[in-house]
Amino acid sequence: MSTLAQTGPSLARLTLLHARYQFIETIRVPMAVIGTLVFPALALVFFVVPQRAVAENPVYATQAVISLAVFAVMVNALFGFGLAIAESRGKPWDPYLRTLPAPGLARVLALMLSTGTLGLLAVIPVIAVGGLLTAAEASPARIVAGFIALAISAIPFMLIGIAIGYAMSFKVAMAVIQIAMFALAFIGGLFLPPLLFPEWLDVISRFTPARQARELVIWAVEGGALQWWVWVGILAWTAVSLALALVLFRRDEGRRYH
Template identity: 40%
Template sequence: MSLLLTHTKYRFLETIRVPIAVVGNTFFPSASMLFFVVPFAGDDPLVATLATGSMMTFSVMSTALFTHGLGVADDRAQPWDPYMRTLPAGPWPRFGSNILNGLIMTLLGILPVLVIAATLTEATVTPAQLLLGLGALLVASIPFTLIGLFVGYLLPAKAAIAVVQLVLLPMAVGGGLLMSPTDPPAFIAAVAPFLPTRGGAELVWAAVGGPAPRALPLVMLAVWTVVAGALAVWAYRRDEGRRFS
């Protein structure tokens, strides 16, 4: 346990010492808030709240994909990674610290969105809704964490960054995060339920006072989570076999 915290501490230090990485992590969702949500939906409490939920989901996806996709691919390229395996610790402190650090970065990523929503829009939540919403964001981040790990263990860093970017935007737009939650264009309405984004987003919306989630997006969220989990485990084992057997 103390080793897990030690690993997390130093991994976090490594991350925040590159400030541009932290800025990049928070930029898109915050910028989208400022450009799209504040001017167009800022005055209606429910619309602003749901749009804030969408941007937070976007932020959480982005952090999960980048932290794990790029982070793991980068780690694998560093000789420091095999060195750490010679230390007297199992693989869990390293793996766990990656997940914990991802969560910390996720929190850092949604914080500016939360601040913008609270100060510049009419968005409003009760403390219970806020907690529920954070829980829903956590669930929404799981498939993207697993996709990130899959990409990170499968590809070299340069390929991973491209793939992560290719995955992020279509998933966010296709899932309807940048549209009205209740009245999306026909194409998005047709595609969205089959993307992992939508199930997560509907959970977040429901948590903060929006409509109840529909069954299809939730089932697809579960399917994506299971499939991405299987792929992540496969890629992890494959990497272990190549580098450490």
């Protein structure tokens, strides 16, 4: 037998194959896709467009579009990872997948790829509505920079979702994610601009990954100075949530085999 036959498919091929089937499985549930793609854009239509003082101001409108784009990515990451993992853990199919001769890294990368793709697609309706119905503006280069910043700031949300998925059952994860989603969105300044916050709430807001993601994307799109607490906070949330996700993954794996 040749060496190629013994080694089997590469990690990249397994990742792409697994991501393809995960994406197909996701889009087979229309409500899940519609909610991810439509809800942030509808929030922009109902809560930003009617406020002409915001919608007709290029700076305010651009920041409102960015805030709801961050919200779209956050919701997709929390639900896509948290509920997907919690649901799969409750089915006999998941332990079977772990017995297959494929690295677990391929499954994790595939989930990130499929969920990340859906998250970026969810941003497109927000940008389209913002461009058509508000005075939001940005150059193509700045929009690309904004997408890169969104991808970076989504990492903590993905890891938090993974931690929730491995720590809780599907029903509990559903409730926790809904509470966390709206709490982070409000405190992080995604629904109301931080300029309207009292001083104490503004200080608390700076410790949340939602506020840090918002400020990072605004900096990428509009330029200016990036506050030190933004990138320090993103790195800290990434490190802590990664460590927590690994601990919970190993604990869950131990429970299944002992």
